Amino acid sequence: MLKPPVRIGKLNAAALVGELRLLHEEAEDPDLHRMPEDDEIFGALTYLEAHANVLKKAHARRKAAITRVLLWQYIREQADIHQSKAIDAAREAKAEWTQLAPALAVNTASAAYNKALRLRAAALPHSPHTEPAIRRTPEAVLEAQRLAAARLGSERRAQQEAARRHRLLAPVASRLLQHRAGLDDGQDITYWLDEIEAVLPSCDTPTQLVSLSTYVKAVIREIAKAERGGLRSALRTEEASLAYAAAVELVTRT
Structure with a gap:
């Protein structure tokens, strides 16, 4: 065992x-x-x-x-x-362990409880490539359940954080696209704006959100680089300048 x-x-x-x-x-x-x-x-x-x-x-x-x-x-x-x-x-359904004991072929409520824990080891999600196999003891099963609950909580928090960041980032990204005609049409800026346009409509997962954030930061970086070049402004309209400023503020704040 x-x-x-x-x-x-x-x-x-x-x-x-x-x-x-x-x-x-x-x-x-x-x-x-x-x-x-x-x-x-x-x-x-x-x-x-x-x-x-x-x-x-x-x-x-x-x-x-x-x-x-x-x-x-x-x-x-x-x-x-x-x-x-x-x-x-x-x-x-409120069954007592004493009622489950005969069905589990044991004689006492405590034995039924312990057997149920050992059986639960088989039902717990397990990846043989990333974790050791669950030992079929009550203590090991309880620990595996604790770890599974912790993973679930971590995944839920990550999803909530992704949703929060999406609520902040999506309007800023949309605003950049709305005023892209007022941004420098250099190759690099255009490329990253195209990437934003491709991912924004289906930005539902944490991975997609990371991609969107990466593309917005890339647009900011390329605009700043063009501005430092000094040959001409990368921000050709007031609306584009405001969209860029909003993106910079969000990225700096988060």
Whole structure:
């Protein structure tokens, strides 16, 4: 129970059942019409187990048996996840741990609680490439839940901050576009204004917002560079000058 579990994870179980069905077809299984559909995995596996003797070739028996082992393991993992969801539903419906104990095949309320925590480890989101596997102990599951809640809170705060910045940045970016005819039509300024125009209508995610902010800063930078050049003003109208000033103020403030 202290070792991190190795899991099969996602699997196209119906496709594997279909491969087993094909083996039985090739073996001319006379009862194959009684086999459940490929997506009825439990029923299909019990049929295939009961009719395994129709496979006469050793390689077919071996392949079928190994695939059944894989599918039973997959069902076991899925059962943990769905049983955990059922426990949560029962608790939401005010079921006591003493009522859940018989359904969980344990004798006490505390044992039911601990088993529910261990099962919940299977239902917690987990990326094997970025985090260690969740150890199936009550303490480890509670810690994993705490970390998952912290990540969710961080993501929610990031979304709220992105929405706040969008409310401030979008009008400023729109104003630059509205008065772009009054801005210097040099290649660099035009390029960054085109980028703003492309991203602004669909600026919904934090990544898109970062892009929009980058493009606005680039316009400011190129205008300032042109102004320092001194050959001619990059701001040819009062409206363009005000739009530029508003963008500078926002970027400086945030």
